[in-house]
Amino acid sequence: MPPVRRSRPSRGLLTTGVVLAALYGGMAATGHYGPQLGLDLRGxxxxxxxxxxxxxxxxxxxxxxxxxxxxxxxxxxxxxxxxxxxxxxxxxxxxxxxxxxxxxxxxxGETALLSIRQVYASNDPVMTGVTAPGLSATPSASPPPAASSSSSASPSPSPSPSPSGAASPATPKPSASSAGLGVGRTPGIQLAGFVRQAASAASSAATASPSPAPTASPAAPSPSPSPAANPGYYAVPNAETAPTPQEIAAYQALDCTKPENQKGGITDDPAKFLVTCGNVDGGWYKFLLYPTLIEGKEIASASAQLDPQTGTQWTVQLTMKSGAASRWAKFTAANVNKDTAIVLDGLVMSAEYIAEAIPNGKTQISGNFTHKTASELANVLKYGALPLRFEQQSAETVSATLGNSELRAGLLAGMLGLLLVILYSIFYYRGLSLVTVSSLALSAAIQYPLLVLLGQGIGYTLTLAGIAGLIVAVGVTADSFVVFFERLRDEVREGNSLRSAVEKGWLQARRTIVSADLVSLIAAIILYWLAVGDVRGFAFTLGLSTIVDLFIVFAFTKPLVTLLSRTDFFGNGHRFSGLDPAHLGITRLPGTAGGAQRPVPARRV
CATH class of the missing domain: 3.30.70.3220 (Alpha-Beta Plaits)
Known part of the structure; x- marks a missing residue:
C-alpha cells in the first residue's frame, strides 16, 4: 500500500464554503429565490x-x-x-x-402561416411604393363606432380579422438606419430592401429612384388597386381586388404602438386584405396588405449568400416552385417599384420593393443585411410554415390545487425518507451520524441554489418526477457514508490507530464510492438521453444529485471525519462515538492507553 500522505482538511472545507458563497451569491444576483416549478406542481x-x-x-x-x-x-x-x-x-x-x-x-399546434403580399397602404414614411399612400395621410381622430367596439381590426364581423386599437394611430419616428430582423417576440423589419432577379446585372441606379405611385383618396371607401378585376397572380382564385370599407376602417383605427397589436397570431386569410403591424427599428407601423401572392409552401428554397456582383453584401437568395414562379413573374413585371411584405403568423417580418421583373422565380432580396439577419430572414422564408410536421404526442392539464397537493406530498415523502436515513445512521453509527446529517444538509444547501440558477439559466423546471430523483439520490448519498464508515472500522479492527485508519480507509473507500457514483451518473445520462417528458426530470435530478454527492464526499465528508478523528471523543472511542471497542468487536482502540488490542471472546451459545 502506498504511504499515507498527511491530510489537510481545511482545504476541502474552505472549498465547500467558497462554493456555497458563490451559489447563494449567484442566486441573490438573479433576484430569484425559488426554483421554477413544473406544471404538475403549479397547475x-x-x-x-x-x-x-x-x-x-x-x-x-x-x-x-x-x-x-x-x-x-x-x-x-x-x-x-x-x-x-x-x-x-x-x-x-x-x-x-x-x-x-x-x-x-x-x-x-397549428401550422404557422407564411405569405408574401403587396403593400396597399402603410404609415411608414419609408414605404414609397404603396398603392394608396394617402390612406394614412389624414387618419381619423377617433375610429368609427363599429371599429371601436371590436377587439379585432375589423369593426364588424368579417372573414379577415386583424388587430386593432381604440385610439388614433401614432406615427413613430423612423430611424435612418435599417433594423435587423428579429425572430423573437417583436421581430423587426429589414428596411430599404429590394427584390430583383438573382444574379442580375441591373444597376443599382435603377432601384434608387422608384417611380411615383398612384395616390388613392382616403375618402374613397374602395379604391381599385388594378384595372383588371383579377390580375391573375394571387395565390387563390377568388381573392379580393379592393379592400372593403370595414378593412379600410380597421386600418385607419389600428394603433400599432399598443402591445396587444404587436403579438401577431391573427387569422391570415390569403383571399382577403390583411390589416396588421410591423416593427421598424424599434418603431411600430401599420400595414394594409393585398391578398397573398406567394404562400410559404410554394417557396422551394431560401439561403443567405453574398451578392455575386459585389461579393461583400449579404443577400437572401429565394427560389419558388413552378406555379408560384409564373405568378411571381407576372406580378413583378406589372409592379416594378412597388412594395411587398413578408408576413408570418399575421405579423410583418420584412418589407422590400420590386426593383425589376423576375421571370424565372429566382429572386434576390437585398438590403442592409448582416450574415445573421440574412440567415434569419432565409429561415423565416424556408420554415415559416414550420420546418417539420408535428403530431400531438400527449396533452395534460393539471389544476393548481392538484399541483399544490402533489408538491406537498412529494416534499413529505422526501422528508420521511430523509428522516429514516438519519434515524438509521444514529442507531447504527451513533456519533458518526453527525457526519451523515451534516453531509445531507450540505447536499440540500447546494442543490437548492443549483435548481434556482438552472431555472434562470437554462429554463429548468422542477417537476414531481424531479423531486422523486432527489429522494432517490438520498440513498445514493447514504451509500457513500456506509462504504467509508465500514472501511474505516475495518482498518481499526486490523490494528490501525483511528487517524491512520481514516486515511487508509479513505484510500480504499473512495474507489468504491467513485465507481458506484459513476454507474449512477451513467444510468442517469442514458435515461435522460433516451426518455421524454417527466422521466427526463427524474434522470436530471438523479444525475445532478450524484455529482453533488461526489463533491461533498471529497470536499466535506472526508475532511470532517479527519477533524473528528483528532478529538478525544472519537479518538478515545467514547461509547457514543460509534467507534467504541465494544461496537467494533475489539477490547481497546489501537493507539490508546491500556495495552495491546485483544479480540473479544466469542460468546457461547
Whole structure:
C-alpha cells in the first residue's frame, strides 16, 4: 500500500464554503429565490409535439430551433404569460400555466402561416411604393363606432380579422438606419430592401429612384388597386381586388404602438386584405396588405449568400416552385417599384420593393443585411410554415390545487425518507451520524441554489418526477457514508490507530464510492438521453444529485471525519462515538492507553 500522505482538511472545507458563497451569491444576483416549478406542481397545460419528418428527412437542431421560435411567437400571440416552449430530444414541449381558457390546445399546434403580399397602404414614411399612400395621410381622430367596439381590426364581423386599437394611430419616428430582423417576440423589419432577379446585372441606379405611385383618396371607401378585376397572380382564385370599407376602417383605427397589436397570431386569410403591424427599428407601423401572392409552401428554397456582383453584401437568395414562379413573374413585371411584405403568423417580418421583373422565380432580396439577419430572414422564408410536421404526442392539464397537493406530498415523502436515513445512521453509527446529517444538509444547501440558477439559466423546471430523483439520490448519498464508515472500522479492527485508519480507509473507500457514483451518473445520462417528458426530470435530478454527492464526499465528508478523528471523543472511542471497542468487536482502540488490542471472546451459545 502506498504511504499515507498527511491530510489537510481545511482545504476541502474552505472549498465547500467558497462554493456555497458563490451559489447563494449567484442566486441573490438573479433576484430569484425559488426554483421554477413544473406544471404538475403549479397547475397548467402541457402539450408535447412529436416531430414527424418526411421519409428520408432528418430532424436537425436548426429546424427544431426555428419551430420553437415560431411556436413561441404563436403562444405569446395568444396573450399567455410565463409560457415555456422548449425541445426535448426531437419533441417540442409547450407548457402554459393556468387553465386552458384561450384554447391553447387547439391553436399552438397549428401550422404557422407564411405569405408574401403587396403593400396597399402603410404609415411608414419609408414605404414609397404603396398603392394608396394617402390612406394614412389624414387618419381619423377617433375610429368609427363599429371599429371601436371590436377587439379585432375589423369593426364588424368579417372573414379577415386583424388587430386593432381604440385610439388614433401614432406615427413613430423612423430611424435612418435599417433594423435587423428579429425572430423573437417583436421581430423587426429589414428596411430599404429590394427584390430583383438573382444574379442580375441591373444597376443599382435603377432601384434608387422608384417611380411615383398612384395616390388613392382616403375618402374613397374602395379604391381599385388594378384595372383588371383579377390580375391573375394571387395565390387563390377568388381573392379580393379592393379592400372593403370595414378593412379600410380597421386600418385607419389600428394603433400599432399598443402591445396587444404587436403579438401577431391573427387569422391570415390569403383571399382577403390583411390589416396588421410591423416593427421598424424599434418603431411600430401599420400595414394594409393585398391578398397573398406567394404562400410559404410554394417557396422551394431560401439561403443567405453574398451578392455575386459585389461579393461583400449579404443577400437572401429565394427560389419558388413552378406555379408560384409564373405568378411571381407576372406580378413583378406589372409592379416594378412597388412594395411587398413578408408576413408570418399575421405579423410583418420584412418589407422590400420590386426593383425589376423576375421571370424565372429566382429572386434576390437585398438590403442592409448582416450574415445573421440574412440567415434569419432565409429561415423565416424556408420554415415559416414550420420546418417539420408535428403530431400531438400527449396533452395534460393539471389544476393548481392538484399541483399544490402533489408538491406537498412529494416534499413529505422526501422528508420521511430523509428522516429514516438519519434515524438509521444514529442507531447504527451513533456519533458518526453527525457526519451523515451534516453531509445531507450540505447536499440540500447546494442543490437548492443549483435548481434556482438552472431555472434562470437554462429554463429548468422542477417537476414531481424531479423531486422523486432527489429522494432517490438520498440513498445514493447514504451509500457513500456506509462504504467509508465500514472501511474505516475495518482498518481499526486490523490494528490501525483511528487517524491512520481514516486515511487508509479513505484510500480504499473512495474507489468504491467513485465507481458506484459513476454507474449512477451513467444510468442517469442514458435515461435522460433516451426518455421524454417527466422521466427526463427524474434522470436530471438523479444525475445532478450524484455529482453533488461526489463533491461533498471529497470536499466535506472526508475532511470532517479527519477533524473528528483528532478529538478525544472519537479518538478515545467514547461509547457514543460509534467507534467504541465494544461496537467494533475489539477490547481497546489501537493507539490508546491500556495495552495491546485483544479480540473479544466469542460468546457461547
Amino acid at each position: 397548467g397545460t402541457t402539450v408535447t409535439l412529436a416531430a414527424k419528418p418526411n421519409p428520408g428527412q432528418k430532424v436537425t437542431s436548426s429546424e427544431l430551433n426555428t419551430a420553437v421560435n415560431i411556436l413561441r411567437n404563436r403562444v405569446n400571440g395568444l396573450g399567455v404569460a410565463n409560457a415555456d416552449v422548449h425541445t426535448e430530444g426531437t419533441n417540442i414541449v409547450i407548457s402554459v400555466p393556468g387553465k386552458d381558457k384561450q384554447g391553447v390546445l387547439d391553436k399552438i
